[in-house]
Amino acid sequence: MDRLWDSIESFLAEERVELDDLELSGRVLRVVVDAEGGIDLDHITDVSREVSRLLDQSEDLVPGSYSLEVTSPGLERKLRRHRHYEKALGLSVRVRTKGGETVRGELIEVDESGFVVSSAAGEVRIAFSEVAKARTVFEVPTSPKPGKKK
Numbered sequence: 402m403d404r405l406w407d408s409i410e411s412f413l414a415e416e417r418v419e420l421d422d423l424e425l426s427g428r429v430l431r432v433v434v435d436a437e438g439g440i441d442l443d444h445i446t447d448v449s450r451e452v453s454r455l456l457d458q459s460e461d462l463v464p465g466s467y468s469l470e471v472t473s474p475g476l477e478r479k480l481r482r483h484r485h486y487e488k489a490l491g492l493s494v495r496v497r498t499k500g501g502e503t504v505r506g507e508l509i510e511v512d513e514s515g516f517v518v519s520s521a522a523g524e525v526r527i528a529f530s531e532v533a534k535a536r537t538v539f540e541v542p543t544s545p546k547p548g549k550k551k
Contacts, residue, residue, distance in 0.1 A: 405462045412455050418448055421474050422481060430456075430463055431470045440473050480535035486511045489537050494518060496527055496535040505538065 402425065409432060410420040418440065422433035434440060434448055449471035456462055456469065480494065482485055489508050496504045496518060504527065506520030515528040 408455065408459065409452060410455040412452070413448070416448065416451065418444070420481065420486070425463070426468075428466060429468045429470055431472065433472055433474055435474055445471055445473060465526055476539040478537045480532075480537065483511070483529070486516050486535075493540050494535060495538050496538075497533045498527060498531045499533045500530070522524070 402423070405425075406420065406423050409423065413420050413434060417436060420432070421435045422431075424431040424433075432448075432452055434445065440448075449469065452471060453469055463551045478485065478489070480489060480496075486508065490511060492508055493506065494508045498504070504518050504520055504525050506518040506525070508516060509519045509524070510517035513529075515526060518525050518527065539547065
């Protein structure tokens with residue numbers, strides 16, 4: 402998987418696209434890409450064609466048949482790598498620890514060993530090694546209804 406990541410990441414870097422995540426689940430290869438300022442559907446389509454060509458030329462990167470899925474991270478993103486947490490600073494997150502605890506709040510700090518979430522219960526420090534699952538949480542901004550007093 403490291404060789405596959407390296408091959409796709411170096412190709413995408415030339416295209417000014419960041420490889421955000423890579424997942425091989427069953428026979429589906431999911432390539433999550435992002436770019437400064439975001440990435441639109443036309444750009445994802447172009448990247449998909451080029452990644453497909455790259456993989457066809459290097460048949461040993463993904464042995465056998467597979468389905469390629471190229472996508473953007475979306476509004477709610479999985480947090481798996483250190484870089485994901487850095488990009489999510491200031492955003493709402495939901496973290497489930499290996500101990501079964503769920504922490505929800507704003508990601509306010511990230512360092513080499515873990516991160517801090519400002520939750521309703523206060524600031525919670527979580528080591529990366531204790532994370533079972535983490536993702537950003539999109540919150541729909543609410544505005545008062547017309548005619549209602551604040």
